[in-house]
Amino acid sequence: MNGKLYVIGLGPGSDKQITPQALDAIAASTHFYGYKPYVSRLKLRADQVAVASDNREELARAKDALDRAATGTTVAIVSGGDPGVFAMAAAVCEAIEEGVDQWRDVDLEIIPGVTAMLAVAARMGAPLGHDFCAVNLSDNLKPWDVIETRLVAAASAGFVIALYNPISKSRQWQLGRAFDAVSAVLPPETPVIFGRAAGRNDEAMGVQLLCDAKAEDADMATCVIIGSAATRIVERGDKPALVYSPRSVRSHS
Amino acid sequence: MNGKLYVIGLGPGSDKQITPQALDAIAASTHFYGYKPYVSRLKLRADQVAVASDNREELARAKDALDRAATGTTVAIVSGGDPGVFAMAAAVCEAIEEGVDQWRDVDLEIIPGVTAMLAVAARMGAPLGHDFCAVNLSDNLKPWDVIETRLVAAASAGFVIALYNPISKSRQWQLGRAFDAVSAVLPPETPVIFGRAAGRNDEAMGVQLLCDAKAEDADMATCVIIGSAATRIVERGDKPALVYSPRSVRSHS
Structure with a gap:
């Protein structure tokens, strides 16, 4: 039994x-x-x-x-x-x-299953195409200073960062603080993806620049992907722009 | 057209x-x-x-x-x-x-699809159960010092690390050097998973301690997952041990 x-x-x-x-x-x-x-x-x-x-x-x-x-x-x-x-x-x-x-x-x-960051990345191009990390932004089970330290360490080292649980009714300020923290080490034009409900009927995908990123555009169903300094946006006219992180580390990185 | x-x-x-x-x-x-x-x-x-x-x-x-x-x-x-x-x-x-x-x-x-680290993690327990990163260990397209810097930054900040492309015929020393690098900041008893060909007929899964980890046990089909200082091994008698990373950050982390 x-x-x-x-x-x-x-x-x-x-x-x-x-x-x-x-x-x-x-x-x-x-x-x-x-x-x-x-x-x-x-x-x-x-x-x-x-x-x-x-x-x-x-x-x-x-x-x-x-x-x-x-x-x-x-x-x-x-x-x-x-x-x-x-x-x-x-x-x-x-x-x-x-x-x-x-x-x-x-x-x-x-x-195993397809996790949110992979589904969001696929809709946007290849933002996770180079080294990346996944961080649970909920501070229910870990202190906020640990989260902030990890975000800065990851951004400084060149990782793309996927944020899970970026916001909830009881956690309203954390995502904005996360953007502030990585802004100290990333260029203002770093792409930030807001990937909501990938693959579902109410899917909504968008990209903003870090200097303008609006935390209030995320909700509980959103996976936020903060690019690295190398992440690029490729415009395609009337098709949605592609966001990708190059496979090569160039000399400026 | x-x-x-x-x-x-x-x-x-x-x-x-x-x-x-x-x-x-x-x-x-x-x-x-x-x-x-x-x-x-x-x-x-x-x-x-x-x-x-x-x-x-x-x-x-x-x-x-x-x-x-x-x-x-x-x-x-x-x-x-x-x-x-x-x-x-x-x-x-x-x-x-x-x-x-x-x-x-x-x-x-x-x-999108189920990527190797998720399949390996599922076979072993929940080693990616807390914040984690994925690093391509190939130095074909990026300098080795960038890789080593990222590994140390990630391990120091408490990330579990999944290594893709750990070894190949032309890249024999990199995985051993990666173990050496993270050994400077992680406990010797940190679990290291060697997950080979997850879900295939020739699947082989194992866990070693960082201080004993043998790079030669990896091949091109292996995804290596290096735990954080918090990652644990749960023995289950005649069943395979479980490896997991707790959801909570405790005070010692």
Whole structure:
């Protein structure tokens, strides 16, 4: 009765961007845990049970799912994008480390997915075409000064920076502060991409210059990509401009 | 006669990890450009033409594909993993920026995919569960000192580091030097993942400690993930150990 726990990445939102591996895992599972907007994307059969959660924290959700799996059930936790990028896979590992022995015996299988920064980058050109990093801008689980130090270190070293969770109802000032921090080390004309809901019906993509970047143009569904000093904008007349980071480091970088 | 150019991510290697969007784009294309091992993964119809290339450089391949598309053809360039991560999307943008006006009129559509670090991370737990970066370890297009500076900056700031292209026949010493560089700022017991050919039949996954990490255990198909000081290994008896990076920054970090 070891049970099975899938941790599944649903991709950025379009059914066309979910892998067959993820669909197979969904078909094999009977109980589904996850943040409500992700669980509601599933087309479940009558014999499958959704346990959507709004307010419960990720660790509690991971523990609930492990408890259920340990009874011999096949359980799925679903995340948007990739479950290993600021999502449920780390919470599950943390729960297993801290939890009862039976949870270590659960057959754990993590199914990767297309994470938001890749989907946004693909819509805009190739902003992640050179060395890049991903930073969770939420300061719920880490102090703000750590975030700011990382942003400045990454920008100074020439990394493109993808920001996840840039803003929320309770975190309004962080993105503006992030722009201020990297402005100290990046040129004012550095491209900043606001990639909202890539692949979904309400997708909205745009690029601004760092000196003019408006934090209020981001929302919870936005992945913000701050270019490096080498990132370029290529105008194409009536087609959307391309934003890309060259593969070569030139002498001025 | 503007033509269409898809730049398609095939995912890490398993047919189960390629998106429906990528399959649709393949079905719609008539000419296929790419590095031979990727083109050979395609199951083409009799009316579809593969233009695999071994030795030609990426920029030349991008220009050939744009030339073909500009005649009014629907052309695909295929990459393993995601085309925007150290792959063909940036080369195509670069070719468009430098090239003839007709190339800007080509309808360009980039199809994201599951990139190697996500597939490797999923097999091992959640090593990318906190802030992380991706570094191309090839010094073909950038000086080695830039790479070393970036590695030390990223490790010092607490980023997990995913290394792409860690080693090749002509680049034998770089991975060992990378381990040496980060050893100056990371604890000796930092976990280092060697993730080879994730999702393929010849997959091989392992974890070593930084102080013992053997660069010769990597090959061209390996994605190496160097943990941060906070990355942990969770033993699970007869099941493979989990490697994860906690979501929280604790006071010692």
